[in-house]
Amino acid sequence: MLQSIMAFVHPVNHILKNVPEGPLFMSNKQKETIYDIAQKAGASASTVSAALNGTWKKRRISEKTAQRIIQIAREQGYTTNNQARALRTSRSGLVALLVPEYNRFFSNIAQTFSQEVRARNLCPVIISTERDPKEERHIVEDLSNWQIDSIFFVGSVSPEDLSRQCKDAQIPHVFVDQPCALAPSVVTDNRAGALMLTQQILASMPAATGDPLRDRVYFLGGDRRLPSTYNRIEGFSEAIRAVTGSVAPDQIIAKTYAKDAATQAIADLYGQLGGLPRGLFINSDSVFEGAMHFIATLPEDELQTCAFGCFDYEPFGQLLRFPVHMIRQRHKKLVQRAFWHLEHTTTPVLEQIEPELYRAKT
Amino acid sequence: MLQSIMAFVHPVNHILKNVPEGPLFMSNKQKETIYDIAQKAGASASTVSAALNGTWKKRRISEKTAQRIIQIAREQGYTTNNQARALRTSRSGLVALLVPEYNRFFSNIAQTFSQEVRARNLCPVIISTERDPKEERHIVEDLSNWQIDSIFFVGSVSPEDLSRQCKDAQIPHVFVDQPCALAPSVVTDNRAGALMLTQQILASMPAATGDPLRDRVYFLGGDRRLPSTYNRIEGFSEAIRAVTGSVAPDQIIAKTYAKDAATQAIADLYGQLGGLPRGLFINSDSVFEGAMHFIATLPEDELQTCAFGCFDYEPFGQLLRFPVHMIRQRHKKLVQRAFWHLEHTTTPVLEQIEPELYRAKT
DNA sequence: TGCTTTTGCACAATCGATGTTGCAAAGCAT
């Protein structure tokens, strides 16, 4: 059984945090160790250790002695050597976040992660995997050599493998954005989000053209084999069916998240239909950017013939010359819930976070 | 004198890297140590250590023994405990990047940084400082307790303080984006970039209105007390002077990078002038986003009365309903040169990297 | 006062790797 590790924090860092600016960074003097402090305090190293890391009560050190030691340590600007501590306790104080790349969404995740980790007085290690399963493996192996305390996987490509690897190495871990069947996972409620977004698209569609192929809403981008895209397609389909009764397979174009592919796909679609469709569901910001490269070339009046929705939040999306409805994933909540799971459970549960809909002004 | 640390890599990680998938993650068996390997190889721990970390030649271990040990280690899936190594050698193998926040530019930097660090078989630690000098101090202190090998400061607010702090703790360091007088720094050539951008703005300005105040180019956003903004103002002014002979103080509005402030500033300017100016130099992506919130509310034809330039690259900037020229900072080169300085020098030099101009189609 | 319990702390082992020292065996020259 994996252990919750996050809750544990060494108090010495807090105790010594607010050091007067003065003698602290005085010179090149070698860094002080507990032995130096011990000598200056006329105590033993073990007593100093106990005093500083907060276990002095349990170790029956008198409050007076503890305070004296803390005082001296503070004066000397003592700070503990994390490697030594990690070696002894086999807890490194490092927490890792693995992201596929640094796009807007993942950067937001990273930002929140970094804050949460530092709030717990631990050290964030953020690494990008380039969406490569082999690289993911290697990184986890490396991290395990650093006795990493726990790992957050975001948008991972091979969750189950990674989870097994972590379990073998006894590393607590949690999945964000892409779920894992074997470990706690926190993801956006993609189905509900897609449903909302599609309903909004449907509600703001311009007048029908009469051409049945053009009068449909299309789903563009993503990878239908991934759970996130799959669920978005589900939500999309549900909304469409509620109105038209059925969804045609060719309404859904979901093979990749790649930018260029999106540009090509929308150009092809435009060619086939002889114009833009009446509604377009754009799956993710990269697809958005790709699609825009084509769409931006169209004349003004054509742009008004289509209702756009994007499953991701992009501030500049609000500033285009046509309205785009957007779904914003709650990155903060995603990360915070992930921490919660790490700290309170180890069983494979799936938590879904409802995203927000940004309605474009029309 | 600081020492270059980056060049040093323990070869064991390379040697053992391509482990067959088989017996590696077999079970929960405790992680092997060099003592276990020593026993299995009928050798001493020190011999195993030497064999694995590549110093066996120097330590006069026979090639035969070394190979045998490496073979056994590989079979057992041995990997070295980085804490123990770090404690002994006082090199952690960790390299830190401090960024103010995760915006597009800094995220790109982080991405490149992460790749470069991993290519050197080290571990990237990326932390955001929230532009708070106190937080910066604390982070550096924490990192020093982790025996961090070196630190990259990006867009730091108090470079000199940090540099001193690092020197006291004997941590090699380098500054990116914001220079430091006391340490190697790699920054974008802001003056040259601003010059290019301003010239482009001037070249694509629409017809004059006749109102001298509106017919000028304005510089919007940033903080003139920071070197980067200062230099951009220099470049801007140089370009303007070449055409008009002089720059008026009120052409330059550079107090902050904050989004909301930018929205307000451009709205005010619009109010004063009774319309948009004939040219606008937007300093940074955050200012761009802020300004757009106002500009997006304007009617189509008004937008054609101003030539826009932005000192930052934002893909969606190309997709707006009016052309925006942009400067792209070479984040890859910035980071790579920073590594170079860390590995080859410790003297305070300033290297400037020329950015690229993206001309908008008109 | 004498005996038990509690308090307060020092000692020493330990985490896993590195690097210095020392010592036997092998190699070589005379």
Place this chain on the structure above:
DNA sequence: ATGCTTTGCAACATCGATTGTGCAAAAGCA
């Protein structure tokens, strides 16, 4: 065969913290 150098490796101390154990002194109780 003898002395001298070189080779090959094991023993041991060390990095700086944590933690189990033991032992005086102080406190409590009769």
